[in-house]
Amino acid sequence: xxxxxxxxxxxxxxxxxxxxxxxxxxxxxxxxxxxxxxxxxxxxxxxxxxxxxxxxxxxxxxxxxxxxxxxxxxxxxxxxxxxxxxxxxxxxxxxxxxxxxxxxxxxxxxxxxxxxxxxxxxxxxxxxxxxxxxxxxxxxxxxxxxxxxxxxxxxxxxxxxxxxxxxxxxxxxxxxxxxxxxxxxxxxxxxxxxxxxxxxxxxxxxxxxxxxxxxxxxxxxxxxxxxxxxxxxxxxxxxxxxxxxxxxxxxxxxxxxxx
Numbered sequence: 001x002x003x004x005x006x007x008x009x010x011x012x013x014x015x016x017x018x019x020x021x022x023x024x025x026x027x028x029x030x031x032x033x034x035x036x037x038x039x040x041x042x043x044x045x046x047x048x049x050x051x052x053x054x055x056x057x058x059x060x061x062x063x064x065x066x067x068x069x070x071x072x073x074x075x076x077x078x079x080x081x082x083x084x085x086x087x088x089x090x091x092x093x094x095x096x097x098x099x100x101x102x103x104x105x106x107x108x109x110x111x112x113x114x115x116x117x118x119x120x121x122x123x124x125x126x127x128x129x130x131x132x133x134x135x136x137x138x139x140x141x142x143x144x145x146x147x148x149x150x151x152x153x154x155x156x157x158x159x160x161x162x163x164x165x166x167x168x169x170x171x172x173x174x175x176x177x178x179x180x181x182x183x184x185x186x187x188x189x190x191x192x193x194x195x196x197x198x199x200x201x202x203x204x205x206x207x208x209x210x211x212x213x214x215x216x217x218x219x220x221x222x223x224x225x226x227x228x229x230x231x232x233x234x235x236x237x238x239x240x241x242x243x244x245x246x247x248x249x250x251x252x253x254x255x256x257x258x259x
Contacts, residue, residue, distance in 0.1 A: 003043070003080070003259040004243035005071070006106055007062035011219060014043070015240035016052060022244070023235045024050055027219065032066055036073030043078065057251050058082040059243045061105035076245035083250045084111055091249045093140040101242060103142065109136050109242030114215065114243050115140030121210045122237065124230065125197055127151050127218035133200055146200055151220045155189040170220060171229060194227050201230040 004015040004022075008030060016024040047054065058080050060071055064122050068084065075082030085091070085108055088102040093111045095103050106126065114122040114136045123145070124134040130153075133146040151170045159167040168185045168195065178184035201214055216225035217238035225234040235241075 001053065001056050002244060002247050003058045004240040004247075005058060005060045005062075006109070006239045006243065007060065007064050007067055007071070009063060012147055013240055014046070015220075015237065015244070016047070016055075017247075019245045020241060020244050022240060024052070025237060025240070029085070030064060030067070032064065034070070036070050036077050037072065038079035039074050042130075043074070050060075054078050055080045057247060059085060059237050059247050059250060061109045061239065061243055063104050063106060081251065083244050085243060085250070089246065089250060090221045091246050093142060097140045097142065097144050104132070106239050107132060107142065108143070109239045109246065110134050110217065111136045111140065111142040111242070112245050113242030114213075115237050117241070118213055118215075121208075122214040123201060123212045125201070125214065125216045125218075125221075125225075125228075126239065127193075127216065127220040127224060129153075131193075131197070131218075133204060135204060135212070146204065147199065148196065151189075151193045154192060155185060158185070158220075170223060172223070190224075190227075193224055197224070197228050198230045201228075203207060205230075 002017040004085045006013040010030055012024050012028050012030045029228050044258045053094040058075055062068060066109050072082060085105045087095055087103055090110055092117040093115055110124040110126060114124055120138045122136045126132045131148045133144045135143045155168050158165050166182060168182060168189060170189055171192055173183055173187040176187050215235055216231045218236050221236045222245045225231045
């Protein structure tokens, strides 16, 4: 069985796959202080709670380089071969940008997933600590995109930089015009994200001169995506699905699969 791990700056998403189906997913905090033994025990606890065995293979996308050595040790702890996806991985996508090795592993996973699942020009909007817009051609070429502040960046900064404005969660408000401070913040935080996504997507489509599929993914995709006029599909597990697809190329087909 395959375990995929998408290590983000704030949270990490784990996926337990059978073929290309994410049977179970978990979201855990990304903590740079934790040891391989601690992470390994946490993973075994999550798997044990679902009565799942230890993984046979692990595929990782990470935007936190300081954790690479720790996760290699996690693989040894779990006695499972572990491979990182990166710009040099032998997968059927091309990074047509100025500095291919600088492209984040999560964006590479999104590119592979979009190329294999949709087979058409696609913009993947990935809502994480940052919101990334990945422009991917039908034949699997990543041609660049946009990196913007993530959905919580604005409200988090307001709470830190002001004396009286509270911390809020990103969620759809009952109405646009708030009648108290929290509702005003909730409206401003939510609709600045929604309109920011729609505005950037429209500018991408205008400049790219194509009619791409717009796919939202990431932790807040289900919260924000339905309210974006430009979003066609919401696929919260797209990145880890890209890692599951990458498994075929990084490790080869499982023994006896005939693939």
